[in-house]
């Protein structure tokens with residue numbers, strides 16, 4: 064098995080080869096993209112373009128309002144059926160590595176000459192030669208930083224710029240919960256220090272936009288969700304749910320429900336939180352899973368066709384009602400939690 068450094072070197076070599084012939088590279092952030100997927104996609108696209116490649120970031124839908132304060136959003140293209148463009152030399156899935164996580168856009172992975180990914184989720188499919196998947200990394204933006212750093216050193220030419228700094232910090236700040244989650248390592252602080260020393264980035268404004276800015280409707284929506292929390296297993300599992308009616312009533316979007324699932328983890332004695340929501344695109348029921356690390360959220364999500372990390376994961380179940388999904392997943396979560404507690408006792 065190749066290690067992370069080998070794969071990164073290989074990826075950089077491929078990019079340099081493509082740069083010498085104006086090769087074409089497409090970046091495919093996962094569906095329902097977040098700051099990390101978008102930040103890494105645009106940063107890498109900018110850096111690879113600066114070394115001579117033609118690049119395109121291709122998202123599945125219009126970008127959510129919650130990301131509208133980020134730079135370079137006008138460089139992002141939205142996929143549509145029959146989108147005409149010449150074939151790509153390299154297609155990279157970003158912040159995911161499975162075809163199903165990019166939905167309809169998976170055709171670009173299969174039709175491109177080379178394919179790969181840059182990701183930090185738990186591996187759930189077989190990886191190829193250009194799949195840089197590092198579950199110990201805080202974020203895909205952390206990996207994007209390393210790739211751009213390698214390119215800078217190799218070419219002895221500055222590639223980071225202020226926009227890239229903002230985008231990388233956006234992904235790192237959100238995926239580490241502003242440097243509070245267990246994935247916050249010395250590496251992320253070193254990267255942040257480098258970016259802040261070199262560029263004038265307003266970190267306080269970035270934090271405000273991601274974590275504090277809200278609306279009255281959103282505050283009321285949060286109250287609706289939290290007032291409906293139910294405790295199972297003596298409070299070890301906390302469950303809440305969101306119907307379309309709740310979303311419509313408050314006039315909000317369901318962009319960042321994961322944050323509510325994380326906030327619920329703060330309740331004393333909680334080991335797992337499950338936040339269920341009726342999803343329109345893709346249709347079905349979404350479950351956001353958070354854990355204190357004793358319950359493997361990633362492995363649990365993979366059973367339902369989802370994925371993620373040890374402490375934070377999610378899945379979307381198709382052709383199922385909210386009640387059905389809740390009943391079967393809560394039952395299964397109890398079984399898994401009981402089994403893992405048994406292992407700890409023995």
Ligand SMILES: [Mn+2]
Pocket residue numbers: 099100158183201202203238
């Ligand atoms: Mn991420």
